[in-house]
Amino acid sequence: MEDKREQLYTEGLTSLKTGAPLPAVLAMFAKDDTELAEELTLASILLSIPKQQIPRPIKAFKFTEQPISFWNRVSWRSFVIAPLAVVLFATTAVGVHFTSKATAGQKLFVVKKAYEKTQLALTINPESKAQLQLELSQKRLQEAESVLYGPEKNPKLQAAALAELSAQAKTTAEAVKQSNANQDQNSDTVASLESISSELASLSKNADTTTASSSSNTAAKVENFKKILTAAKDTGITHLDPAPTVITVSGKVQNVQDNIIYIENYAWEVNEKTTFKLGTEKASLKEVNKTSTIKLTGEKKNEHFIATDVIITVAEKPTETPKAEPKEKIKPTPKIVPTSTPVSSNNEPMKVISRIIVEDPTPQYQP
């Protein structure tokens, strides 16, 4: 009995919450049950308790500023590659030491490259990938310098190092191009990397077995590559911002103040790059006001919301108070008053002629 009542109570409460009137709910669920009827009545009273208005929050989207953890980024496929890499490298501590020192052309360099390939496969974010490629470029550079300027002059290894450096420069250029951050500054870096890649490839192909390391040209190219990597670091590629989140908001404008449009908990900054449209016609911020309905597209970068495109879908001019027209004095309306019937000299009534009396009322204003 208790279970049955509890079930009916739950169903009755659900009906109340969807807006069904209490008498109807009682008739449906508590027709012959006074206790249940009282419970549902009580629930109805509780449901209708008025709630206080709460202040509208400002959304900051702070979760977008959090770094994406490694374990959130990897896909299950990575766990196929990773164990293989572990098997490949978990030989001996000495083996690991020699692997890290290996340069292009040496047997253990293949193992080193395989490990780096694993690292790249586990990196999904384009900005992190570009960062990793820059770090690998630094490694290739160090390896090239060690074979070019080290005590053992091995022309084959030198040529291989240069080829590897060239290939790495090209791969890095591609990765930086794919990165979404700092795109204006990255274009110079990409161009430089592509250029040095060609130059190094050419050097590698034409390397004289006895003069590669002594060539001032080689030294210059390597030095140039070093400068490109340093410049890339300075321009902020190594501090890559997460891709801005593009947001589109539609609705009524709450306020416009200076160059900020307030709409639905967002405060959007308008700058010189923001485009405005009213229908298909070009418009400006001046056409946006509290009565406008807009569709706004923008980006969240760091703490700021920057509007990129604003389409005014409903534009209403703010109601202007009609200008008070100057009040004119109106001329007094002549009042026509019948006079007493004049009598002609022959005692015949004369035709009544109304005498026009011009009153001099106080000037009236038009309503």
Add this chain to the structure above:
Amino acid sequence: MPENHVYISTAAYGGSTPMADLESLISSASKGDHAAQTQIYEEYFDRVYRFIFYRVSHKQIAEDLTEEVFIKAFRSLSSLKATLSFEGWFFRIARNLVIDHYRKAKTTIDIEELENTLEYEENIVDSANISLDQKRLLSLMKQLPPEQQIIIKLKFLDELENEEIAEMLNKSEVSIRVTQHRAISKLKSLFKNFI
């Protein structure tokens, strides 16, 4: 539409948020997809903020704690197993953050006592427009056992569903239904005796 593009339309505008299937949305969000996370954030933000605001009664604190809820949620999303209610999971995080917030201020206090000591119903209820019966009921609620009190408040003041309450309090939905009914039954007796 590019992968990182989020479309939001206000209710007033008459549109609706195009939500992907919740499961795939959660999956994407757990991998760090900002677009998916933003969609979830937009969907649940208002209710979570309201839940917290009623308990802290301070806009800035409520905003900060709400942001913290989503940061924590997205961090642990990948380890989330089946839940009774996804929204209820957010409320659980929110409740814990509020408790932590008060714990920093009040060093030794029992969790249940804290949940009730907050007496947040005074923050929720519009006292100016409340009826005499409603006032009586709110006053009588304090005579209920703590567990029943919490559930009644969550149900009728916070307007949470049974599944959300169950997820939040880490109980079964059946348990919440039964407890709630018992609380109403007791409240009815108290109300009758009061009149």
